[in-house]
Amino acid sequence: xxxxxxxxxxxxxxxxxxxxxxxxxxxxxxxxxxxxxxxxxxxxxxxxxxxxxxxxxxxxxxxxxxxxxxxxxxxxxxxxxxxxxxxxxxxxxxxxxxxxxxxxxxxxxxxxxxxxxxxxxxxxxxxxxxxxxxxxxxxxxxxxxxxxxxxxxxxxxxxxxxxxxxxxxxxxxxxxxxxxxxxxxxxxxxxxxxxxxxxxxxxxxxxxxxxxxxxxxxxxxxxxxxxxxxxxxxxxxxxxxxxxxxxxxxxxxxxxxxxxxxxxxxxxxxxxxxxxxxxxxxxxxxxxxxxxxxxxxxxxxxxxxxxxxxxxxxxxxxxxxxxxxxxxxxxxxxxxxxxxxxxxxxxxxxxxxxxxxxxxxxxxxxxxxxxxxxxxxxxxxxxxxxxxxxxxxx
Amino acid sequence: xxxxxxxxxxxxxxxxxxxxxxxxxxxxxxxxxxxxxxxxxxxxxxxxxxxxxxxxxxxxxxxxxxxxxxxxxxxxxxxxxxxxxxxxxxxxxxxxx
Numbered sequence: 001x002x003x004x005x006x007x008x009x010x011x012x013x014x015x016x017x018x019x020x021x022x023x024x025x026x027x028x029x030x031x032x033x034x035x036x037x038x039x040x041x042x043x044x045x046x047x048x049x050x051x052x053x054x055x056x057x058x059x060x061x062x063x064x065x066x067x068x069x070x071x072x073x074x075x076x077x078x079x080x081x082x083x084x085x086x087x088x089x090x091x092x093x094x095x096x097x098x099x100x101x102x103x104x105x106x107x108x109x110x111x112x113x114x115x116x117x118x119x120x121x122x123x124x125x126x127x128x129x130x131x132x133x134x135x136x137x138x139x140x141x142x143x144x145x146x147x148x149x150x151x152x153x154x155x156x157x158x159x160x161x162x163x164x165x166x167x168x169x170x171x172x173x174x175x176x177x178x179x180x181x182x183x184x185x186x187x188x189x190x191x192x193x194x195x196x197x198x199x200x201x202x203x204x205x206x207x208x209x210x211x212x213x214x215x216x217x218x219x220x221x222x223x224x225x226x227x228x229x230x231x232x233x234x235x236x237x238x239x240x241x242x243x244x245x246x247x248x249x250x251x252x253x254x255x256x257x258x259x260x261x262x263x264x265x266x267x268x269x270x271x272x273x274x275x276x277x278x279x280x281x282x283x284x285x286x287x288x289x290x291x292x293x294x295x296x297x298x299x300x301x302x303x304x305x306x307x308x309x310x311x312x313x314x315x316x317x318x319x320x321x322x323x324x325x326x327x328x329x330x331x332x333x334x335x336x337x338x339x340x341x342x343x344x345x346x347x348x349x350x351x352x353x354x355x356x357x358x359x360x361x362x363x364x365x366x367x368x369x370x371x372x373x374x375x376x377x378x379x380x381x382x383x384x385x386x387x388x389x390x391x392x393x394x
Numbered sequence: 395x396x397x398x399x400x401x402x403x404x405x406x407x408x409x410x411x412x413x414x415x416x417x418x419x420x421x422x423x424x425x426x427x428x429x430x431x432x433x434x435x436x437x438x439x440x441x442x443x444x445x446x447x448x449x450x451x452x453x454x455x456x457x458x459x460x461x462x463x464x465x466x467x468x469x470x471x472x473x474x475x476x477x478x479x480x481x482x483x484x485x486x487x488x489x490x491x
Contacts, residue, residue, distance in 0.1 A: 011455045015444075022437075052469030053434045059477050061423045061430070066416045079426065083433060090436035094443060 014096070018089050023049040025085045026057050029078040037065045054086075107220040108187045108194050111167065112249045114215035117174060117183050117200065123213045126248045135171065135213075135246050142173055142211060151175045152238045153198075153228040154211075156246040162254055163309070167219045170226075171246040172237070173211040177230050178202040185216045188227065195225035202231055215247035250338060256309035260302045268336035271295040271304060275392055276331040287331055293391045304334065304387075311365050311378035332388045434470070438463055 027049030034041040047056035120139050124132040135156070143151045158169040174181065181200040188197035196218060226237040245251055250266060258265055274289040295301055365378045445459035 011448075011452060012458055015455075015459075019437075051473055053437075053466040054430050055470045055473035055477075058427045058430050059473070061427045062477075064423065066412070066419055083429070086430075086433040087436065090440040093437075093440040096444075 015093065018092060022085050022089050026054065026082055029082050030057060030060055032078065033064070033076070034060070037067050039065055057082075108196070108218055108223055109220050110185055110187065110196070110216060111219040112215075112217045113185055114183075114248055117177060117181050117212035117214040118248070119179065119210065119212060123248065131244060131246060134242075134244065138240070139173065139211070139213075150233060150235055153230075153235045155226065155237055155239045157239050157241050158243070158245050158247070159241065160245075160251060162219075162252075165219055166221060167217055168222060169217045169245055169247045169249060169251065170215065170239075172198060172214045172216070172226075172228065174198070174200050174214055174228065174230055175211050175235055176233070177210075177212045179210075179212070181212060181230070183214050185214075187223075194221065194223050195227055196223045197227045198229070200228075200230045215249050217247065217249055252338075254309055255302065255305040258302075258306070260299065260306075265302075266338070267298055267301055267305070269296070269339040270337050271301045272335045272337070273304075273388060273391055274333040274335075275389075276333060278331050287333065289333065291392055295391070305336070307380065307384050308334070308365055308378075311380045313378045330385075332385075434466075438466065 027045040030048040031041045031045035034044040044056075044060050048054075048060050050056065051059075118126070120136060124136060127135070138154070138156065142154045153175060154173040156171040160167045160169065174183070177183075177200045180203050182203055183198065183200045185196060185198045188195045198214070198216075200212075200214075226239070228235045228237050253266055271294070273293045273295065275291040276287040276289050279286045279288070295304070365380050441459045441463045445456045445463070448456045448459075
């Protein structure tokens with residue numbers, strides 16, 4: 001039995017139990033009341049319990065015989081239990097549906113995504129030759145879209161990690177998506193499962209029989225499910241794990257563990273260091289760049305990046321509290337720009353923000369790469385601050 | 395003065411405390427029955443809300459909830475119709491008697 005079917009059965013069983021409890025309480029009240037009134041108790045209890053929408057209970061109330069015993073005062077405390085049940089059980093059902101369906105913070109987030117979906121030929125122009133060969137071989141083995149009404153969406157997945165955070169890089173082949181479809185990818189809500197939802201909308205209806213390739217990366221965990229929707233049609237996803245990066249996305253290495261002599265090391269084309277004046281405002285701090293230095297020497301770039309990646313993470317909330325109380329007097333903004341395509345130098349992923357705090361936390365780096373994780377404060381040293389200042393003395 | 399109506403022709407109905415208590419209880423039961431009709435509504439609403447929320451992720455549960463609401467509504471309507479017809483016939487018989 002699939003896990004989805006098991007989950008559905010469990011939910012139905014829970015609802016059935018709750019409704020059975022309500023019927024049982026109604027049946028018990030009617031049984032006891034009918035007995036005291038000299039009516040066939042079991043028959044009326046079954047009618048009250050099993051007739052839909054409490055109709056049996058309503059009919060019993062309208063047709064029951066009067067009570068003859070002198071101790072009867074007209075108060076029926078059992079009815080309070082019945083009404084309480086009828087109010088509490090729907091509230092429990094609503095609470096269950098709301099709390100279980102509400103967006104779960106699974107920790108997943110879409111870290112990067114390709115700008116567009118590509119045909120296989122466009123994809124091969126963007127990546128290196130070895131990756132293109134492997135992906136083309138996989139692509140040609142995908143089922144022909146003309147043979148199946150709802151072919152699966154094949155996916156290649158590469159597992160990586162960065163400073164303890166798991167990351168997956170996916171290359172999805174979207175069937176029947178036409179040429180240049182509009183693609184959105186987002187974390188989705190589902191009961192008991194974390195999942196990613198990919199939606200593609202046709203922009204052209206020619207060449208509809210081809211697959212298009214779309215890259216994205218996920219951080220913070222592995223999704224339980226990936227849902228693919230092209231137009232109005234759902235396609236199941238089939239994931240193959242590979243040992244190379246099949247996407248058009250770049251993977252920034254952890255420079256604290258990288259080998260500086262490795263010629264294939266992915267380093268920024270250039271590193272810009274800006275010296276800033278800091279003014280405290282009512283909303284926080286305002287940073288105004290007053291000077292900028294560009295570093296293109298690979299060894300110097302590597303040293304700075306290695307220092308940032310090696311910095312020890314500190315508690316974010318205590319750092320924020322300290323920063324709000326103290327005055328900054330100096331700050332540096334470091335921006336890394338990577339050449340990811342010939343003639344194209346841009347990288348919005350790595351922006352490190354270096355701030356000096358005159359507090360017990362000392363000099364501290366705010367790394368914008370990890371802002372979503374709330375652990376983007378790390379401690380650096382006075383020597384590093386001096387090195388950055390020295391860049392402007394030269 | 396000649397009476398225009400014969401006040402001795404009809405005897406007043408026998409009335410005692412038990413009959414009055416029965417009348418009170420019947421009125422109370424009718425009020426309770428009306429309350430129960432409204433008490434049904436949260437169950438309908440909760441089932442419909444569950445059906446709409448789980449429509450995409452758990453279609454089987456959603457289908458069951460919608461079918462349950464339909465059965466409840468149809469069943470209760472039928473029961474109410476049959477009961478009211480029987481009560482009407484009983485009332486007519488009582489009136490003739």
